[in-house]
Amino acid sequence: MQLKFPDSLSIQDFLDHYWQKKPLLMPDAIQDYDFDLSPEELAGLACEEDVESRIVLQQGRSEWELRYGPFDDTVFAELPETDWTLLVQDVDKYVPAIAELMRRFHFIPSWRFDDIMISYAITGGSVGPHTDTYDVFLIQARGKRRWQIGNKAKSDALLPNLPVRILEAFEPEKEWTLKPGDILYLPPGIAHWGVAEDDDCMTWSVGLRAPSTPEMLGSFTQHLLDHIPEETHFCDPPLSPQNSPAQIRPEAIEQAVKQLDAWLLNEDLRQRWFGCFSTELKAHLFIEPRTHSIDQTQLPELFRRQDWRRHPFSRWAWSERPDRQGLYLFVCGEVFELPEHCQNRLRRLCDDRQLGQSLLQDVDPALLKVLARLINESWLVPCDD
Ligand SMILES: [Mn+2]
Structure with missing residues (x-):
C-alpha cells in the first residue's frame, strides 16, 4: 500500500523538494488502515518492564512534570482530567500490525528508520513546543490534534530547569488540525507544537535515525581501531638536519596524516563500518539467542x-x-x-x-x-x- 501524497505530488517530488527540507501536510495520506490500538492497550505496554514510556503533565507536582515508566494502573487512575500525555517508544517492535505500517514508507531506506512512538493525550495534552534533530512523520491515528509549526527555530533556547525540552520562544507560522489518516511530515529542526483537541487523541510518530557527527566519528574510529594491525608505526619523511631539533616541520605532519588516511579512506572498512553502524540494535533492546543451537x-x-x-x-x-x-x-x-x-x-x-x-x-x-x-x-x- 502507498501513502497518498497531496496535489498529485510524486514520491520523487517529495524526495526532491520536501524530504529533509520542508514540512508537508498530507491530508488523508493513509485511508485503508485500521489504527487498531486502543488507549488501554497503549497503557498496557507502558506498564511493561522493557518498554520505554513517559508521561508528561503540564501541571503536575511541578510545571511540565516528566515521569518515566514502567507505570502501573494506579498511576493512570490518579492522572488529572486534562493536560497530560502518555508517550510510548518502539511500539512497532511489539505490535506487528504497527510494524506493517512502516512498509508504506518504502521510499526511504529501511535502515534509516528508528521507531514508531505513540502518544496518547486527552484534551489540552501536549509535550510543549520543541524541535527534534530527526525527520518525523506525524500520523494522526485517533481523535484530533492541532499542530502549530514555526520556521527553522530562530533560537534554540529552552526554558530553563525543566525536565522536558521546551522552546523559550515559539512563534507559530502555520497551523493545521489533523484528523485520523492525516500525516504531517517535519524535517529536523522545525519547531512544532501539537495539542490534543479531544479526549481520545493518538498520534503515531514515525521517527528516523539521526546519529550525530561525533557519534558517527566515535563509532568509525572504534571500528578502525578494531581492524588496524597494531604493528603499523610512524615513519619519518626524508630528513635533513634541523637548526632547531624541536621544530615540527610540515612534512612530518603530512607523513603522519598520510599514514592515517590510508586507513580512513579504505573503502572496504568504511562500507563495513557504515553497514554495521546502521544496523546496530537500539541500546535498550536485547535479542535473546536460541538456547539450543542448530546447524x-x-x-x-x-x-x-x-x-x-x-x-x-x-x-x-x-x-x-x-x-x-x-x-x-x-x-x-x-x-x-x-x-x-x-x-x-x-x-x-x-x-x-x-x-x-x-x-x-x-x-x-x-x-x-x-x-x-x-x-x-x-x-x-x-x-x-
Ligand atoms: Mn517532536
Whole structure:
C-alpha cells in the first residue's frame, strides 16, 4: 500500500523538494488502515518492564512534570482530567500490525528508520513546543490534534530547569488540525507544537535515525581501531638536519596524516563500518539467542515445519562490496560476506515479510551457514512464535 501524497505530488517530488527540507501536510495520506490500538492497550505496554514510556503533565507536582515508566494502573487512575500525555517508544517492535505500517514508507531506506512512538493525550495534552534533530512523520491515528509549526527555530533556547525540552520562544507560522489518516511530515529542526483537541487523541510518530557527527566519528574510529594491525608505526619523511631539533616541520605532519588516511579512506572498512553502524540494535533492546543451537543441515527441516521472519527488534541491510567481488549482509551490527549471486536471496532476507522453503532452493552453501547463524542468534525467528 502507498501513502497518498497531496496535489498529485510524486514520491520523487517529495524526495526532491520536501524530504529533509520542508514540512508537508498530507491530508488523508493513509485511508485503508485500521489504527487498531486502543488507549488501554497503549497503557498496557507502558506498564511493561522493557518498554520505554513517559508521561508528561503540564501541571503536575511541578510545571511540565516528566515521569518515566514502567507505570502501573494506579498511576493512570490518579492522572488529572486534562493536560497530560502518555508517550510510548518502539511500539512497532511489539505490535506487528504497527510494524506493517512502516512498509508504506518504502521510499526511504529501511535502515534509516528508528521507531514508531505513540502518544496518547486527552484534551489540552501536549509535550510543549520543541524541535527534534530527526525527520518525523506525524500520523494522526485517533481523535484530533492541532499542530502549530514555526520556521527553522530562530533560537534554540529552552526554558530553563525543566525536565522536558521546551522552546523559550515559539512563534507559530502555520497551523493545521489533523484528523485520523492525516500525516504531517517535519524535517529536523522545525519547531512544532501539537495539542490534543479531544479526549481520545493518538498520534503515531514515525521517527528516523539521526546519529550525530561525533557519534558517527566515535563509532568509525572504534571500528578502525578494531581492524588496524597494531604493528603499523610512524615513519619519518626524508630528513635533513634541523637548526632547531624541536621544530615540527610540515612534512612530518603530512607523513603522519598520510599514514592515517590510508586507513580512513579504505573503502572496504568504511562500507563495513557504515553497514554495521546502521544496523546496530537500539541500546535498550536485547535479542535473546536460541538456547539450543542448530546447524545448517537442520535448515530444510526447520523451513519445512514453518516460515521464518526477522526478529521485530532486529535491523537488516545489504550492499555490494566496493570491489564488486561479492555482497555484504549486515544484521544487528554484524557483517557477513556472500557471493554476488546471492543478491536475490539477500533482498528477500532483508525485505520480505515472511521467509519460506523457497529461500533454501539451490542456495549457496555460504548462505546456508549464515542462515544457521541468523537463527542461532534469534535474528530470524519462526513466524508463529
Ligand atoms: Mn517532536
